[in-house]
Amino acid sequence: MATTKKTTAKTAPAKTAPVKEEPVKKTVAKAEPAKTVATAAKKAEPAKTETVKVETVKKAEPVKKAPVKKAAPKKVAPKKPVPVETKVNFFVEYAGAQVPVEEVIKNVKATYGKDAKEISIYLKPEESKAYFVADGNAEEMDVFFC
Numbered sequence: 001m002a003t004t005k006k007t008t009a010k011t012a013p014a015k016t017a018p019v020k021e022e023p024v025k026k027t028v029a030k031a032e033p034a035k036t037v038a039t040a041a042k043k044a045e046p047a048k049t050e051t052v053k054v055e056t057v058k059k060a061e062p063v064k065k066a067p068v069k070k071a072a073p074k075k076v077a078p079k080k081p082v083p084v085e086t087k088v089n090f091f092v093e094y095a096g097a098q099v100p101v102e103e104v105i106k107n108v109k110a111t112y113g114k115d116a117k118e119i120s121i122y123l124k125p126e127e128s129k130a131y132f133v134a135d136g137n138a139e140e141m142d143v144f145f146c
Helices: 037-041 101-112
Strands: 027-029 049-051 091-094 097-100 119-124 129-134 137-142
Touching: 091 101, 097 101, 101 119, 101 129, 101 137
Parallel strands: none
Antiparallel strands: 027 049, 091 097, 119 129, 129 137
16 A cells, blocks of 8 residues: 655655556365264364465556657758859959960970970060979070060
8 A cells, every 4th residue: 555645735745656567365264064072072273365366456557658769860961062164264463564474374384395395484475485394304485465
């Protein structure tokens, strides 16, 4: 049996502990056979008792539900911007005249005469010259500002 505790107004109600199950024992007394004179002379025997199997009754425990796992949102890779090829117009101006850099590069390649792995160009507008180093070979060429 479970007992409850009385609480006063000053204290908080106590948590009730789960009730433990106790085995239930049943005893059954056997009826004695009718006494005869021979048996009456004997001392009265105490009533015989039989033990019955003990059954335990379990109270239904509340079913604990497993927490529902939410599917993790799929990680979407950020979209990479499509590289836009930017056209750059680069000019060198000197004394009121200008020369596009692409034309200087094209003329340096034509002056060198063969494909180079690396070219470094040094433009000196005051001399109207371009000095360049192509694959370790230093050369120079005239640049005409128009």
